[in-house]
Amino acid sequence: MADDEELTRTGLRALLSAQPDLEVVGEAANGAEALPLIRRTRPDVVLMDVRMPVMDGIEATSRLKAEQQQTAQLLPKVLVITTFESDAYVYDALRAGADGFLLKRAPVQQIAHAVRLVATGDCLLFPDAVRRVVTARPHPTAPLLPAPLTARETEILRLIATGLSNPAIAAHLTVSLETVKTHVSNLLTKLDAQNRTQAVILAYESGLVVPGSSRH
Structure with a gap:
């Protein structure tokens, strides 16, 4: 510490x-x-x-x-x-x-x-706090995503933004845990994000996830 x-x-x-x-x-x-x-x-x-x-x-x-x-x-x-x-x-x-x-x-x-x-x-901590911190800062120009996400990757990213873990996302989408892990790995690579937190921040900044709309 x-x-x-x-x-x-x-x-x-x-x-x-x-x-x-x-x-x-x-x-x-x-x-x-x-x-x-x-x-x-x-x-x-x-x-x-x-x-x-x-x-x-x-x-x-x-x-x-x-x-x-x-x-x-x-x-x-x-x-x-x-x-x-x-x-x-x-x-x-x-x-x-x-x-x-x-x-x-x-x-x-x-x-x-x-x-x-x-x-x-596996899990983003305190998603409400991430949302507050990100949206409290002005973003004059929304950054473009480094690479386009598929519809499924976008859906999973929005679920991550609500604080869901991989098992919870798998249950929500009725898919296997390995499938979710593959999608998460792919979207992190596409976004050039080191972790789920950075991915969610970029999603908010770019407008892909709108504050208040990321609910499951």
């Missing part, structure tokens, strides 16, 4: 270490400390605060994701620690490649559940 507030780190460590299936393998007070620690400990998930001295969570996330692309190594998922209502940098962190959100004030079971979810890479 990377957070410049020692009290926050102490609290999170105590909460997560009490879970039988979770282990805290390292702590850092800023992004500059976090990057070498991540390379050394190889965690499954990094809890990354956004506002930190020396190197903030946005820069650290961006460097981590760039390293992942350059080396083709399987690096950890990044879970942003934030307060959605007040953190103006959440959008930038997501664009940098963060995989999900975590509210600092969330109950312990929700925090642990969030860590488990983002570790699987």
Whole structure:
């Protein structure tokens, strides 16, 4: 976990270490400390605060994701620690490649559940928050999608934007889980998105998904 507030780190460590299936393998007070620690400990998930001295969570996330692309190594998922209502940098962190959100004030079971979810890479966390963050920012010119999606890929992307996991999408569309995984992989490649969160952000920005309409 990377957070410049020692009290926050102490609290999170105590909460997560009490879970039988979770282990805290390292702590850092800023992004500059976090990057070498991540390379050394190889965690499954990094809890990354956004506002930190020396190197903030946005820069650290961006460097981590760039390293992942350059080396083709399987690096950890990044879970942003934030307060959605007040953190103006959440959008930038997501664009940098963060995989999900975590509210600092969330109950312990929700925090642990969030860590488990983002570790699987299967579910977009807090889709309402993503929608609020994206739509709160002005987009004078809607960007074009890097490549056109098929009708089925578009349908699945809209379902992802509601927060559905792959099994839930498979059940909703009455198709196999492997079929959904193939479509998700294809649409991420077409959108040049590192994860589901980035794909949903691009879908909102481009107008492919309209705020308030993505309901299943």
